[in-house]
Amino acid sequence: MVFSSLHFLLWFLPFCVIVYMLAGNRPKNLVLLFFSVVFYAYGAMDNPAYLYLILCSVVINWIIGILMDKRGPLRRYWLMLGLVWDFGCLFIFKYLDFFIRIFNYVPAVNLPLTNLVLPLGISFFTFQIASYLIDVYRRDVKVEYNLVDLGTYILMFPQLIAGPIVRFSDVQQELHERETVWPEFIEGLQLFIIGLGRKVLLANQLSNLWSDLANVGYESVSTPAAWMGIAAYSMQLYFDFSGYSQMAIGMGKMFGFHFPQNFNHPYLSTSMTEFWRRWHMTLGTWFREYVYIPLGGNRRGKGRMYLNMLVVWTLTGFWHGADWNFILWGMLLFLLLSVEKAGLGKVLNKNRWLGHLYMLFWIPMSWLLFAISDMSQLSVYFRKLFGGGGETLLANDWVTYFGTYGKFLLIGLLFCTDIPEKLYRKAQKSPYAVAICTPLMLAVLAGALYCIWMGMNDPFMYFRF
Amino acid sequence: MDKKTTQILSSFLAIVLCVAFLWIGKHYIWNNAVPGIPKPDDGLSSELTPDPGTGSDTQTTDLTAGTDASQSSTLTSSDQAAQSSDQQSSTTTLSESASDTFQSSTTSSASTSGTESRSSTSTAATSATQQPFRPSAGYTAAPEGYFKDALFIGDSRMVGIASYAPFDGANYFATVGLATYKIGNAKSEVDQKGTGFNSLLSSKTYGKVYIMLGINEIGNDRTATMKKYADLVNTIKTAQPNAIIYLCANLHVTAKRSAKGDSINNQNINSFNAAVKNLCDNSTVYYLDINPQFDDESGCLRSDYTNDGVHPLAKYYKLWAEWFKQNVIVR
Numbered sequence: 001m002v003f004s005s006l007h008f009l010l011w012f013l014p015f016c017v018i019v020y021m022l023a024g025n026r027p028k029n030l031v032l033l034f035f036s037v038v039f040y041a042y043g044a045m046d047n048p049a050y051l052y053l054i055l056c057s058v059v060i061n062w063i064i065g066i067l068m069d070k071r072g073p074l075r076r077y078w079l080m081l082g083l084v085w086d087f088g089c090l091f092i093f094k095y096l097d098f099f100i101r102i103f104n105y106v107p108a109v110n111l112p113l114t115n116l117v118l119p120l121g122i123s124f125f126t127f128q129i130a131s132y133l134i135d136v137y138r139r140d141v142k143v144e145y146n147l148v149d150l151g152t153y154i155l156m157f158p159q160l161i162a163g164p165i166v167r168f169s170d171v172q173q174e175l176h177e178r179e180t181v182w183p184e185f186i187e188g189l190q191l192f193i194i195g196l197g198r199k200v201l202l203a204n205q206l207s208n209l210w211s212d213l214a215n216v217g218y219e220s221v222s223t224p225a226a227w228m229g230i231a232a233y234s235m236q237l238y239f240d241f242s243g244y245s246q247m248a249i250g251m252g253k254m255f256g257f258h259f260p261q262n263f264n265h266p267y268l269s270t271s272m273t274e275f276w277r278r279w280h281m282t283l284g285t286w287f288r289e290y291v292y293i294p295l296g297g298n299r300r301g302k303g304r305m306y307l308n309m310l311v312v313w314t315l316t317g318f319w320h321g322a323d324w325n326f327i328l329w330g331m332l333l334f335l336l337l338s339v340e341k342a343g344l345g346k347v348l349n350k351n352r353w354l355g356h357l358y359m360l361f362w363i364p365m366s367w368l369l370f371a372i373s374d375m376s377q378l379s380v381y382f383r384k385l386f387g388g389g390g391e392t393l394l395a396n397d398w399v400t401y402f403g404t405y406g407k408f409l410l411i412g413l414l415f416c417t418d419i420p421e422k423l424y425r426k427a428q429k430s431p432y433a434v435a436i437c438t439p440l441m442l443a444v445l446a447g448a449l450y451c452i453w454m455g456m457n458d459p460f461m462y463f464r465f
Numbered sequence: 466m467d468k469k470t471t472q473i474l475s476s477f478l479a480i481v482l483c484v485a486f487l488w489i490g491k492h493y494i495w496n497n498a499v500p501g502i503p504k505p506d507d508g509l510s511s512e513l514t515p516d517p518g519t520g521s522d523t524q525t526t527d528l529t530a531g532t533d534a535s536q537s538s539t540l541t542s543s544d545q546a547a548q549s550s551d552q553q554s555s556t557t558t559l560s561e562s563a564s565d566t567f568q569s570s571t572t573s574s575a576s577t578s579g580t581e582s583r584s585s586t587s588t589a590a591t592s593a594t595q596q597p598f599r600p601s602a603g604y605t606a607a608p609e610g611y612f613k614d615a616l617f618i619g620d621s622r623m624v625g626i627a628s629y630a631p632f633d634g635a636n637y638f639a640t641v642g643l644a645t646y647k648i649g650n651a652k653s654e655v656d657q658k659g660t661g662f663n664s665l666l667s668s669k670t671y672g673k674v675y676i677m678l679g680i681n682e683i684g685n686d687r688t689a690t691m692k693k694y695a696d697l698v699n700t701i702k703t704a705q706p707n708a709i710i711y712l713c714a715n716l717h718v719t720a721k722r723s724a725k726g727d728s729i730n731n732q733n734i735n736s737f738n739a740a741v742k743n744l745c746d747n748s749t750v751y752y753l754d755i756n757p758q759f760d761d762e763s764g765c766l767r768s769d770y771t772n773d774g775v776h777p778l779a780k781y782y783k784l785w786a787e788w789f790k791q792n793v794i795v796r
Contacts, residue, residue: 201495215771217778220629393629393779407494439483446483447490 001042003247004200006452012039017254021180029152029175032255039157043120050119053089058151060085061129062144065136069143079137083130090126093119098322121161123319125154127286132168134290141169149175158251162244164262165282167289171257178256188253190441195246197444200451202412203239206232209405210371216397218381219390224398226384230364232405233371235412238267241280260285267416270355271348272336272362283319287312309341310334320370325378329369336362603747604792610634611793614670616708618662619643619677621776622716627655629779630786638665644682645693666704673793674701675753677713679737680775684728691740698744709794712745714738714754720765722774729775731765751794758788 001008016035023031037051044050064082068075093116100111132153135141144150153175159166209232213221221229245262252259266279276284292312298305317330340348348355368385372378383389394400402409414420427436600606612632617623623639631637637656652659660668676697682690701710715734717723723730738754745752759777761767766774770781777785 201490205495211773215773215776215778216629217772217780220779391780393783411494435478435482439480439486442483443486443490446487447495450491451495 001039003244004196004448004452006449007042009196009449009452013251020255025179028178028255029148032156033148033152036152036155036157036160040120040155040160043161047117047119053119054125054155057086057089057125057129058154059147061133061154062147062150064133065143065150066145068133068136075137079133082133086126086130086133090122092116093122095318095322124159124161124163124165127165127283128154128167131165131286131290135168141172144168144172144175156252156257158248158255158257159259162241162248163280163282164245164248164259165286166259167282167285170260174257180254180256184256185254188250188255190437191250191253192247193250193441193445193448195243195248195250196448198239198243198246198415200448201444202408202415203236203243204451205408206236206239206405206412209401209408210236212401216393218377218384220393221384222392222395222397223384223387225401226381227364228398228401228405228409230368230371230381230385232409232412234267234364234367235409235416237367237370238263238416239412265416265418267359267363268418269359270352271340271345271359272333272366273340273345275359275363276333276337283316287316291315305341306338309337313337321373323373324375325369325373329366332366332369336366600791603794605795607790607793608795611790611795612673614672615675616665616671616673617675617677618648619675619713620681622680622782623677624655625776625779625782626786626789629782631656632786632790636665636669636671638662642681643678645678645690645697646682646685648678648697666701671705671708673709673711674705675711675713675789676701677715679715679741680729680734683715683733683737687737687740691744694741695744698750702749708749709796710750711753711794712741712750714741714752714756716777717756717760717764717766719768719771719774720761720763721768723765735764753789753792755785755788759785 001012003009012035016031019035020028020031037055040054041048041051061082064078067078092114097113097115100113103109103111132141132144132150136143144153153166153168153171154160210229213225213229218226242263249259249262260282262280262282264278264281266275269275269278292308295308295311296304297308313330313334314327315330316333317326317328320326320329348358368381369378372381380389424437424440427433430436610633613634615632615635617627617635617637617639619626619637619639620643621639621641623637623643624641627637627639638651638653638660639656640651640654643651648662652661653665657665678694678697679690698710698712701708715738717731717734718729720731723732738756742752742754744750756764759766759770759781766777768774770777772778
């Protein structure tokens with residue numbers, strides 16, 4: 001069940017909110033857990049076994065957490081066991097086929113592929129569970145003895161399948177004691193609606209341009225159309241993913257949780273380093289806390305620092321998908337970040353306009369690697385961007401595309417900046433807040449529902465990961 | 466002004482603003498008019514839902530036509546009124562008719578070889594993809610200027626041909642999602658933008674009329690659909706008595722798309738095409754089947770010819786048009 005489906009918007013969420021509000025203080029987590037399991041079960045309908053997998057995972061991690069509470073030499077092994085289980089699941093379901101394919105390059109080896117379907121949200125909940133285990137091991141958080149509370153933390157449906165990756169320390173307090181106050185509820189609702197609008201009214205519309213190009217064939221489109229396509233893809237990815245995060249954070253607020261921010265206008269960055277501090281921030285934090293710093297970070301000399309960065313970015317790339325293009329993408333980011341660390345970053349920070357230009361080129365370039373997993377197609381598209389890559393069939397096809405999608409590109413460009421948000425905040429503080437914000441929210445909600453109703457809908461992109 | 470009045474006034478203002486936002490959004494931004502470019506899968510899924518209730522006669526031009534004409538069906542012809550009255554019953558007849566049309570398709574494929582044997586030579590042509598096609602039996606290559614008085618009618622695939630490989634001087638009446646039951650209300654999306662079908666048909670004397678329809682109504686009741694199709698052919702015959710009419714087979718979809726589980730599968734396409742072929746008399750109405758050229762060994766659209774499984778890539782639209790050029794009737 002995706003957030004932008006009528007089932008979710010008209011039935012699941014209202015029903016869940018009402019039951020939650022009526023339930024009173026005590027069984028709040030139980031209600032949330034129940035609805036989250038229903039949510040997951042609905043999503044995993046084609047593979048019911050996956051529901052048991054995630055439930056097993058919760059129980060196993062709960063037990064291991066408790067076992068680690070005792071002092072003693074065994075703690076280390078319990079941690080290892082837990083991590084092996086968590087990352088083992090991730091490996092088997094997400095990466096096994098990739099490695100089998102590699103092994104099959106060896107002559108005389110011909111292993112069958114498993115063709116397993118990726119369990120919904122496994123990349124996200126694995127990271128969340130692992131953060132809990134590691135934090136318990138480090139004694140950064142207290143062990144959670146209540147299975148319902150731990151289960152709620154992991155399975156909570158707003159952030160279950162596509163983040164933000166909430167660390168246990170972020171919500172532990174609120175898991176045990178929280179209340180929903182009316183202004184916060186309204187704030188959360190607004191965030192949810194804005195996120196829905198970003199997803200349905202912008203990302204979905206922009207996605208049509210990208211798929212149009214694919215359906216025409218990259219080798220046949222014109223160079224301006226190719227640039228428009230990759231620009232549209234970049235915006236689509238941003239609005240899709242940040243919209244989802246915003247919906248999750250908004251729903252969290254409605255239930256009294258404060259999830260960490262996941263996006264902070266990343267397209268306003270002036271360097272890749274800054275970009276990755278503002279894009280999918282919870283993932284960046286995770287890698288910093290559990291990979292980069294444990295490896296020594298930047299405290300063990302320059303060489304070691306670059307090595308650590310290489311590890312982090314390879315893993316980041318790999319996390320996004322089990323394919324070569326994602327590894328290549330991670331490598332590109334590593335290169336850019338290294339060059340920036342070595343001195344370019346200072347230049348870019350001083351000349352912000354230069355930084356914006358630099359990012360204007362590298363943001364779409366890096367997403368290109370992200371977008372196309374077929375290497376030969378990738379090369380065609382790349383050459384197309386610079387005038388080569390095959391015969392253009394319609395020299396002015398981009399005029400047609402701009403006629404159809406230009407408005408979304410322009411609106412998208414506006415929403416990549418922080419101007420709309422600033423204006424909205426201003427309007428909220430003005431005495432006419434009710435007259436401006438309420439109809440705007442209602443219009444966005446109604447418009448989004450209308451678009452979904454008309455079938456201009458598709459699932460969130462980040463479900464693949 | 467006291468506080469209450471302000472609140473009431475601002476509430477009214479809120480309602481007005483909300484309506485204004487919605488109106489501007491619906492009409493100017495999210496109006497979803499997609500000119501020129503074939504829409505991807507996305508569009509297909511909405512256009513392909515069997516919708517027997519929306520039928521309005523091909524001969525009658527409906528004034529209420531718009532983007533959401535499906536919501537407001539005003540005219541229903543006699544045969545479809547029966548269907549639309551009860552959705553439940555129409556779905557049951559749908560599955561029955563699917564099973565018996567399957568049988569008819571197997572029998573008709575056996576008889577194909579007799580009349581115009583194109584299928585036997587086809588496998589050789591598929592391998593030499595970029596080569597110009599040879600005319601099939603009974604057809605010749607088009608002389609210079611052949612398509613100057615031609616009219617092409619079709620769905621998203623025709624939009625693709627019109628966009629990427631238009632013939633000099635030819636007219637195209639094509640929109641994404643076009644179906645025989647929609648044609649009276651439809652407005653062309655390419656070439657003669659915004660022109661209604663009937664006004665286009667009466668605007669000029671056409672020597673050739675190509676029809677390529679069916680995929681968007683392939684899950685609907687077959688008998689009713691074929692009646693609509695035959696009505697359309699008759700309308701054209703009456704309006705353009707001297708025209709050669711070509712009925713084009715619906716292009717297959719890929720094996721993967723066919724296995725997706727909805728009505729868009731090659732079995733349905735084959736049975737539909739067989740029914741289309743039955744409407745041909747080989748004196749004014751001829752049948753054209755591109756599929757042997759674009760099929761793989763299993764009789765499905767070659768997967769390297771397409772991205773979404775339904776629409777060929779632009780360069781293959783060009784190839785398709787080339788094939789049209791090589792397969793015409795000259796009188």
